[in-house]
Amino acid sequence: MTRSIKHLSEVLESVDGLLLDQFGVLHDGEKAFPGAIECVQALQERGMPIVALSNSGRRAKPNADRLARLGFPMDAFKAVVTSGELTRDLLLQRLADNRLSRGGAVLLLSRENDRSLIDDLPLTGAREGEPVELVIISGNNPETHSREHYRRFLTPLAQAGVPAICANPDTTIYAGGQASYGPGLVAKDYADAGGEVVYLGKPDAAMFSAGLQALGPVTPDRCLMIGDSPRHDILGGNRAGCRTLLITSGVQAGTPDGETAADFSMEKLRF
Numbered sequence: 589m590t591r592s593i594k595h596l597s598e599v600l601e602s603v604d605g606l607l608l609d610q611f612g613v614l615h616d617g618e619k620a621f622p623g624a625i626e627c628v629q630a631l632q633e634r635g636m637p638i639v640a641l642s643n644s645g646r647r648a649k650p651n652a653d654r655l656a657r658l659g660f661p662m663d664a665f666k667a668v669v670t671s672g673e674l675t676r677d678l679l680l681q682r683l684a685d686n687r688l689s690r691g692g693a694v695l696l697l698s699r700e701n702d703r704s705l706i707d708d709l710p711l712t713g714a715r716e717g718e719p720v721e722l723v724i725i726s727g728n729n730p731e732t733h734s735r736e737h738y739r740r741f742l743t744p745l746a747q748a749g750v751p752a753i754c755a756n757p758d759t760t761i762y763a764g765g766q767a768s769y770g771p772g773l774v775a776k777d778y779a780d781a782g783g784e785v786v787y788l789g790k791p792d793a794a795m796f797s798a799g800l801q802a803l804g805p806v807t808p809d810r811c812l813m814i815g816d817s818p819r820h821d822i823l824g825g826n827r828a829g830c831r832t833l834l835i836t837s838g839v840q841a842g843t844p845d846g847e848t849a850a851d852f853s854m855e856k857l858r859f
Contacts, residue, residue, distance in 0.1 A: 612838025645726025
């Protein structure tokens with residue numbers, strides 16, 4: 589049964605390290621949530637190791653830069669682990685085993701035209717309508733493009749057998765200060781059109797393995813995963829053997845089922 593708490597300090601005696609989701613827990617992409625910076629500072633003063641674990645389609649550095657820009661003390665985090673970073677590793681692997689050709693054209697869908705996933709790689713960024721050998725869905729722009737817009741130009745690629753990597757499986761994101769459809773739904777439409785899609789990020793085991801490794805000598809049962817998504821944060825944390833805490837005010841918060849029930853819940857992150 590999920591225990592409702594008001595302050596994180598209520599449960600810290602049973603915790604040796606934290607995995608913290610970003611969006612919906614720490615910030616909305618544009619500003620830190622009230623109390624979140626103070627909570628991270630208090631955890632730092634306590635000496636609690638923290639890793640930011642995010643389904644961001646961007647690499648770790650752009651995410652770390654944003655956390656710093658929003659006012660979070662970056663020396664409080666041991667690492668920032670993102671699904672985008674795992675995607676970068678997969679691209680390197682595919683180049684090494686020739687599943688991606690050097691100089692090959694890829695279609696990268698991202699927010700704010702972020703190219704960090706393919707920067708410095710021997711790949712060519714393509715535009716909509718150009719022939720490609722891979723589609724990378726790292727982000728979407730619901731402020732300017734409807735879900736149907738993506739479906740319309742991606743369906744021919746899916747039907748042609750072009751594989752895709754979804755670097756952010758979130759189905760809901762913050763965009764323009766409100767909840768909008770996420771890249772996970774763009775990837776779902778691609779798969780529904782017949783395309784092969786590899787998903788990277790929470791709740792997959794590889795994401796939590798990377799987060800726990802970055803956290804250091806903390807056993808899963810003494811690690812607390814804090815997130816706002818029952819399907820991504822809580823399910824993945826439960827499967828990894830972590831303690832879990834659901835932030836119920838987050839953009840992805842929904843009604844948990846048995847497998848996605850958290851050990852703890854709180855409305856907003858408060859120390």
